[in-house]
Amino acid sequence: MGKPEIRFKGFTDDWEQRKLGEVIEDYVEKTTVENQYPVLTSSQQMGIVLQDDYFSGDRVSQSGNIGYFVIPRGYFAYRSRSDNDVFVFNRNDCIDKGSISYFYPVFKPSGVDSDFLLRRLNYGLETQLKIASEGTGQHVLSLKKFKNMTALFPSINEQRKIGEYFTRLDHLITLHQRKCDEVKTLKKYMLQKMFPQNGINVPEIRFSGFTDVWEQRKLGEMGSTFTGLSGKTKEDFGHGDAKFITYMNVFSNPIADLQMTETVEIDSKQNCVKAGDVFFTTSSETPEEVGMSCVMPENADNTYLNSFCFGYRPTEKFDLNYLAYVLRSESFRKEMTFLAQGISRYNISKNKVMEVEIPVPSLEEQSKVGRYFSNLDNLITLHQRKCNELRKMKKFMLQNMFPKD
Known part of the structure; x- marks a missing residue:
């Protein structure tokens, strides 16, 4: 019924139209005591993560989380309510078992490659999602309506190839973003340590061979x-x-x-x-x-x-x-x-x-310090540029490795 513009060598068959209810299964298990499992949350940028990590380490109240849905590793969830018809489907790759708000229906893959399913659900289904969601203000997408939607699927072997490709691409993006963030953190630290604080005439960290007062x-x-x-x-x-x-x-x-x-x-x-x-x-x-x-x-x-x-x-x-x-x-x-x-x-x-x-140190020490920070900024730019290039490539490949539904 459909073929993508770009596909791996050796695959020629049409992709088959299937109901999502044929490739996913509901999973309903609820927590029975408070803090039974770590609380997870889902975001467009970070996927499913620990709630504490998402809120930058600030402790978020978890009282009253009895009856939260349990989401095991490898299972999926999505926020069932949206202000703009954008529904993002994420997989728990974070911990073996966590709990998540009942606003996030949980389901597991059935007879499909999980890596492929992750990309399939997040690309090319926007029109159907908009039609299936209900409400005049905040829109709601029920799991039942979601399962009645349809999408094109290839053979399981082709699914695995596609899933592996995008997983590697995502790992590269994550690697460069992590490197970028690490260098930014280092730069922030060194901006504190390589310049004297008020009332002090030498920095805490300086290059060897320099001892003069600034x-x-x-x-x-x-x-x-x-x-x-x-x-x-x-x-x-x-x-x-x-x-x-x-x-x-x-x-x-x-x-x-x-x-x-x-x-x-x-x-x-x-x-x-x-x-x-x-x-x-x-x-x-x-x-x-x-x-x-x-x-x-x-x-x-x-x-x-x-x-x-x-x-x-x-x-x-x-x-x-x-x-x-x-x-x-x-x-x-x-x-x-x-x-x-x-x-x-x-x-x-x-x-x-x-x-x-x-x-104001000597010009020679100024040059050393200035070059050090310039090199850090060059590294940040390099990793950020690589991230942007990979994200553009991912967007292009999503457009061309999935047939239009």
Whole structure:
């Protein structure tokens, strides 16, 4: 009845239309005492996980969980209620046996490859799911209606091939995401340890061979500020031969991304940015996000700064990578949060920022520290890019390794 566009060599038969009730079985077992099994939850991003892990280790109340459904390893569940007709089917690969809210019907595979079923249920059935769900506000999908839906299935051998392929792909995505998260955690830790805390003149961790005390210098003693774009209206943007560094570029990157610019007309009255300039955000919705900074890595013709940031131009020589990361260190970020003022929206004074001190080691040590953090960011980018590539590949293969129902 149907064939996918891409399939493994040796498989030519049509896929067979089957009711989901033919390939899954209800599983109803309920907990009889509180905390009989660890409480699980299901999310679109993480699958079925321990509830405590999903909520970042914060203890979630499990009182009253008598009568929760039991879900053994390898069995499936889905949240039966949705605000947007999106129903995600997940498998318990977490622990041997857990409990899950009665909002999650539990079922097990029957006569099908479990890895294949996991992908089959989460791709290509959106229209049927929307039709089968009921309700005007929050939609409900009963297990009975779910089992009456139909889907195309190949032979069990082809199912296994497809299931194995996507399992390997998911493992690669998980591996790179885990590596990315590990490097991010390391970076956060080293931003705390490789720059001196307030009142201390040496860092806890430093490269061998360096023993000199770090100076504490006010930013205002080592440079001056300048303003971003001024006197512009909405009509001035989106065209022209000049560019400007966007607010999100400054907010997101320790080193400015020169691809993350927008166009504006050339205006000789504006301040052009230069290599080594530092940009600071002046406003945000939370005090923790005020005064985020980035450094301009190189000269670029006719490039300005957006109007929601101010610039700082050092008059003394810095290693640019060092300057970028010392301004993202824990101690400096605490200073920015302390200086933030406001109620619904928080602002920071550039004059106050110029009064803040930063630690200044020798240029040689600056270079070592700056290169270290630059390498960490390159690793984060590498793993994140690989994750994104694999996710795109997975999306493409899901579209082409399953026939349209």
